[in-house]
Amino acid sequence: MKFQLKSDSISKLSADIIILAVNKSNQLCSSLSLSKTLQDALNLIIKLDDLPKNTGSINIEHMHGEFKRTCFVRIQNQDSLDEEDLLKSAKNIFKKLKSIKCGTVVLPVNQFVNKKINEGTVANLFTKAAIDESYEVNSLKSDKKASKNNYQINFQANKLDSNAIKLGIKEGHAIAEGMNLTKDLGNLPPNICTPTYLANQAKKIAKDFKMKSTILSQKQIEKLKMGSFLSVAKGSRLEPKFIIIEHKKGKKSSKPVVLVGKGITFDSGGISLKPGAAMDEMKYDMCGAATVLGVMKTIGLLNLPLNVVGLIPACENMPDGLAVKPGDIVTSMSGQTIEILNTDAEGRLVLCDALTYAERYKPETVIDIATLTGACVIALGHHASAVFSKNDDLANDLLAAGNKSIDKAWRMPLWDEYQPLLNSNFADIANIGGRAAGSITAACFLSRFTKKYSWAHIDIAGTAWNSGANKGATGRPVSLLSQFLMHKSKK
Ligand code: BES
Ligand code: MN
Ligand code: ZN
Numbered sequence: 001m002k003f004q005l006k007s008d009s010i011s012k013l014s015a016d017i018i019i020l021a022v023n024k025s026n027q028l029c030s031s032l033s034l035s036k037t038l039q040d041a042l043n044l045i046i047k048l049d050d051l052p053k054n055t056g057s058i059n060i061e062h063m064h065g066e067f068k069r070t071c072f073v074r075i076q077n078q079d080s081l082d083e084e085d086l087l088k089s090a091k092n093i094f095k096k097l098k099s100i101k102c103g104t105v106v107l108p109v110n111q112f113v114n115k116k117i118n119e120g121t122v123a124n125l126f127t128k129a130a131i132d133e134s135y136e137v138n139s140l141k142s143d144k145k146a147s148k149n150n151y152q153i154n155f156q157a158n159k160l161d162s163n164a165i166k167l168g169i170k171e172g173h174a175i176a177e178g179m180n181l182t183k184d185l186g187n188l189p190p191n192i193c194t195p196t197y198l199a200n201q202a203k204k205i206a207k208d209f210k211m212k213s214t215i216l217s218q219k220q221i222e223k224l225k226m227g228s229f230l231s232v233a234k235g236s237r238l239e240p241k242f243i244i245i246e247h248k249k250g251k252k253s254s255k256p257v258v259l260v261g262k263g264i265t266f267d268s269g270g271i272s273l274k275p276g277a278a279m280d281e282m283k284y285d286m287c288g289a290a291t292v293l294g295v296m297k298t299i300g301l302l303n304l305p306l307n308v309v310g311l312i313p314a315c316e317n318m319p320d321g322l323a324v325k326p327g328d329i330v331t332s333m334s335g336q337t338i339e340i341l342n343t344d345a346e347g348r349l350v351l352c353d354a355l356t357y358a359e360r361y362k363p364e365t366v367i368d369i370a371t372l373t374g375a376c377v378i379a380l381g382h383h384a385s386a387v388f389s390k391n392d393d394l395a396n397d398l399l400a401a402g403n404k405s406i407d408k409a410w411r412m413p414l415w416d417e418y419q420p421l422l423n424s425n426f427a428d429i430a431n432i433g434g435r436a437a438g439s440i441t442a443a444c445f446l447s448r449f450t451k452k453y454s455w456a457h458i459d460i461a462g463t464a465w466n467s468g469a470n471k472g473a474t475g476r477p478v479s480l481l482s483q484f485l486m487h488k489s490k491k
Contacts, residue, residue: 001134002152003127003169006106007159011035014066015154016102019093021075021111022051029078029111037065045072056089058096067106071096079114083121086112087406090129098133098149109157109165120164123155127172128479135180137187137472171302175405175482178298179475185290186465186473190266190283195241195314198263198286201293202245202312209247209300216242226313226353228332232346233315235270235323240315242354243289245296247308255364256307257485260354262347262370263289263314270317270343271325278467285347287464287473288369289314294478295485304489309361313350317343329427333357334449339427347372348445349431355449365394366455368446369477375438377462384410385463385477388443389456398456401484407477409458418444 006013010032018038021029026046034042041063045051052059052074059072073089075081097105112122134149155165185193185201199215206213218239221230226242233240243263250256264285268274274282292310299308324330328340330349333356338349347370358366376386385402387409389395395411402409421433421441429448433441443457463476 001131001150003173004152004154005162005165006154006156007162008156009033010106010108010156013106013154013156015104015106016067017060017069017071017097017104018067018106019071019073019108021073021078023078024076026051029075030108032108032111035066038063038067041065042070056085056092058092060096060100069100069102075112078111081112081114082116083125083404084406086117086122087125087129090126091133094130094133097151103151105151105153107153107155109155109161118164119157119161120168123165123168124172126153126155127169128176131173131176132179132475135183138184140189171486174298174301175479177301178294178482179478181297182287182290182294182475182478183473185293186284186287188283190316193283193286194238194265195263195316196239198265198289198293198312198314199241199243202243202310205293205296205300206245209297211296211300212246212248214244216244224333224357225331226333226357227330228338228349229313229315229353231324231328231330231340232270232317232349235318235320236316238316240313242357243310243312243314245293245310247296247299247304247306249303249305250307254307256309256361257488258309258311258358258361258363258366259292259295259481260311260351260358260366260368261289261292262286262351262368262372263312264346264350265314265316267317267344267346268319270346271319271323272342272344273319274344281465281467281471284465284473285371286314287371287460290473291369291460291464291476291478291481294475295481298478298482299485302486304485306485306489308485309363311354311358313354315350317346332449336429336448337427339424339430341430342432345431345442348442351446352449355446355455359452363453366450366453367398367458367481369458369460369481371461371464372459373439373442373461375442376459379412379439380410380462382462382466384408385480386410386412386439386459387456388412388414388440388459390414390447391454391456394454394456397487398458398480398484401487402477402480405479405483407479407483409477409480412440412443414440414443414447
């Protein structure tokens with residue numbers, strides 16, 4: 001995929017396809033200086049009433065002349081177009097382009113610009129949509145499909161706007177590449193994407209972007225007294241890994257943002273075994289970890305001037321003769337004892353020790369990302385990730401980043417009233433709080449390990465992957481977190 005800026009007028013360009021936006025009066029959204037051939041063809045299409053009808057819908061028409069086809073997109077009203085509409089339309093366009101053979105695409109930028117959306121945003125959203133939509137599962141089918149979509153997209157605009165457009169392309173590209181890595185890791189089968197595989201990915205990113213990676217072995221994890229994390233790993237034949245990846249491109253004196261990702265490479269539930277239906281989807285229980293690695297790739301590509309640390313406790317949750325049992329009490333790295341009443345509430349058990357480990361960075365902010373609770377899917381469905389934080393500024397920054405990047409999140413309460421649900425008769429805390437408010441009590445559990453810094457938790461159980469016929473990882477919330485960090489780096 002290639003992205004370029006063309007400042008020639010449209011009548012001087014040629015391509016396999018040109019993208020034209022039409023409004024509700026069946027007119028082009030901005031007055032483009034089209035060649036006579038193109039204008040005549042356009043008039044005919046309008047006369048035949050062949051333009052797409054619904055907002056965001058697409059029609060492709062054959063042409064003669066400089067452009068072999070036109071791709072019309074209905075945007076109704078250019079002035080009231082917002083970023084979300086635009087991203088949806090852009091995704092529709094590239095979905096449609098998948099079905100035809102096209103190498104070069106001309107995209108006049110001005111037709112999507114209004115008071116809210118500048119040239120840079122148009123380039124950013126179209127670049128993101130093009131790469132995101134061209135994603136194909138790196139499948140293990142023996143009959144490999146031919147190569148991926150590979151277009152050259154020429155953004156056409158006046159010279160004046162070139163810097164904003166170039167930056168928009170650069171950021172959109174970096175985010176979409178980060179998302180695609182997250183999708184690839186999520187989609188891999190759990191017999192391949194193991195804790196060691198995730199560790200190797202971290203090493204690779206560190207090498208590619210001059211970061212530092214450190215992989216702690218079981219022995220080293222034992223030395224750190226991460227008794228809670230280790231209790232989850234006990235039921236698996238695979239060695240757990242504690243993965244550390246550090247991007248140190250900020251000022252020496254500036255405190256890091258620490259991202260902690262849940263890295264359960266398969267969640268069978270352990271002795272509290274899950275039912276069989278859709279259990280394969282628990283290979284996605286490492287999507288928090290995959291998000292951390294995706295974001296590291298994005299900030300590596302952008303070389304953001306920030307200090308960011310990624311921490312990933314990675315292991316499987318499996319039943320075994322030696323596996324942790326309901327009723328077992330373990331001691332976390334923080335010293336707090338935990339009564340494990342349900343071995344399927346394992347995410348919080350691996351995260352709590354990583355959150356304690358995060359203290360050593362004296363972080364500015366710690367954000368954990370986890371496919372933590374089925375209850376979160378019941379609460380919010382598949383559209384919004386859940387944000388939990390006692391820090392209003394941090395929560396608001398995350399929600400704003402989600403809105404801006406169209407990777408939406410919604411805030412949930414983290415009030416102390418919920419804490420007693422985690423009381424245990426035998427230990428400092430129980431690992432479950434009952435059926436009510438399941439995603440909140442999970443967040444409350446984590447909050448007990450985050451007293452020393454400003455912290456937010458993002459539950460991505462409903463947003464990290466799609467089920468059904470289009471089963472696959474979404475790459476969320478890489479976009480939200482990248483936007484959050486980009487905004488921080490520009491402050
Ligand atoms: N990884 C699951 C959460 C999950 C389930 C995410 C389904 C997406 C879809 C997590 O480890 C889990 O099993 N949580 C339990 C917690 C319960 C035992 C308190 C759950 O949500 O059922
Ligand atoms: Mn579980
Ligand atoms: Zn889990």
